[in-house]
Amino acid sequence: xxxxxxxxxxxxxxxxxxxxxxxxxxxxxxxxxxxxxxxxxxxxxxxxxxxxxxxxxxxxxxxxxxxxxxxxxxxxxxxxxxxxxxxxxxxxxxxxxxxxxxxxxxxxxxxxxxxxxxxxxxxxxxxxxxxxxxxxxxxxxxxxxxxxxxxxxxxxxxxxxxxxxxxxxxxxxxxxxxxxxxxxxxxxxxxxxxxxxxxxxxxxxxxxxxxxxxxxxxxxxxxxxxxxxxxxxxxxxxxxxxxxxxxxxxxxxxxxxxxxxx
Numbered sequence: 217x218x219x220x221x222x223x224x225x226x227x228x229x230x231x232x233x234x235x236x237x238x239x240x241x242x243x244x245x246x247x248x249x250x251x252x253x254x255x256x257x258x259x260x261x262x263x264x265x266x267x268x269x270x271x272x273x274x275x276x277x278x279x280x281x282x283x284x285x286x287x288x289x290x291x292x293x294x295x296x297x298x299x300x301x302x303x304x305x306x307x308x309x310x311x312x313x314x315x316x317x318x319x320x321x322x323x324x325x326x327x328x329x330x331x332x333x334x335x336x337x338x339x340x341x342x343x344x345x346x347x348x349x350x351x352x353x354x355x356x357x358x359x360x361x362x363x364x365x366x367x368x369x370x371x372x373x374x375x376x377x378x379x380x381x382x383x384x385x386x387x388x389x390x391x392x393x394x395x396x397x398x399x400x401x402x403x404x405x406x407x408x409x410x411x412x413x414x415x416x417x418x419x420x421x422x423x424x425x426x427x428x429x430x431x432x433x434x435x436x437x438x439x440x441x442x443x444x445x446x447x448x449x450x451x452x453x454x455x456x457x458x459x460x461x462x463x464x465x466x467x468x469x470x471x472x473x474x475x476x477x478x
Contacts, residue, residue, distance in 0.1 A: 222271075224296045225443065226250045226289070228279050228336060229306030231259040233459045234355065234439075236256045238303055241297045243268055251293045253306070254278045255327075279332030280324075288344035289339040299343040301443040304333035305355045306376075311366040322369045329373035330380065337384060341393060350390030351443040353433075354381045358401045358458050374399075378454050385452030394451040396442045401458025404429040422469045425460030 225242045229235040230251035239249045248271040253259035256276025263274035273295050293297055308328045310321040325383040333354050344350030359367050360374035378397055385395040402420045408429065412420070421427050438457045441447055456462050474475065 221330055222246070222248055224248045224250065224292065224298050224299040225301040225303060226252060226292055226299060226340065227303040227305060228252045228277075228332070229355075230378060231262045233407070234400065234403065234432050234435045235305040236262055237436040238305065238439050239272075240266065241433070241436040242301075242443075245444075246444075248272070248296050248298075250275060250288075250296070252277045252279070252288055262266075278328075279304075279336055280327035281385060282335050285332075285335045285339050289336075289343060293343060294473045298347055299340055300347065300350050302318060302340040302344075302350070302352045303355070303439055303443070304336055304352065304450050306332055307373075309357065309367075309370045311370065314368040316391070317369050325369045325373050326376075329370070330376045333377055334380065337395075341388065341391065343458065344393050345391050350394075351447070352388075352393065353439050353442045354378075354395070354397040355439075356381070356397045356399045358399050358456060358462055360399060360454075362462055365413065381431060381454065382452050389451060394442075394447070396447070396451060397434060397454045398428065398438050399454050399456045399462075400435055401461040402429045402457065403435060408477060420461075423461060423464060424447065424458070424465050425468065427472075428459065430457060430459055 227235050227239045227249060230239045231253035239251050242249045251259055252271040252275045253264050260278060261273045263272050264271055275288045277284045277289055279285060308325055317331040337352060354377050356378045359371040360378045363371060381395055381397040384460055403417050411416055438455055
């Protein structure tokens, strides 16, 4: 079908959390959005709750399956006729000591978190090229640059994605396709609420200069900015949205105590 003038974004892992918040942001800015997630029923319910059927398309897809990704991008073109932005948000995590990280878990994490964005990008680039350009945003993690326990697979997959972002930015610049990444720090997602104990949350607060978890909507704002015309000269960058977590060293709790007592 002929491309409409209304811009289109494809957001993976969009059934919940950061992906769904990002889809809402694009819709609020007047874009059409394809929401892709491996959990098809949950994705369909999320899309229905948006109550904007003319501007949304829900697709069940495993991003590590090249054939499924190809079918998904074909569905986007069939419905909307164009693709202007890709947000590679889909990801999985298994937190375990390295000796308890199974080969199957390692392979699955790499397949979804690293191969998935690679496959989605390969499928999206020809569509963006037809329009004369576009934008890709990969969702990495602060775990890509800051090591911690239990994340040998997850952190490594995200570090690989951060470097893939730079590789793609350099290569795709000639097609006027910008590629950047957002690296979330501790974000108040449903998963974080479920797995972070009160003690862990207190530790994070102690380590974050802004002294709080981020919100999904704050991630969505950064993602949208990098996809928008306002970021037209920005490519190959990793934007940490982390309340200063990566920038900080030791001593924050003591410093805060001195300020309170001073």
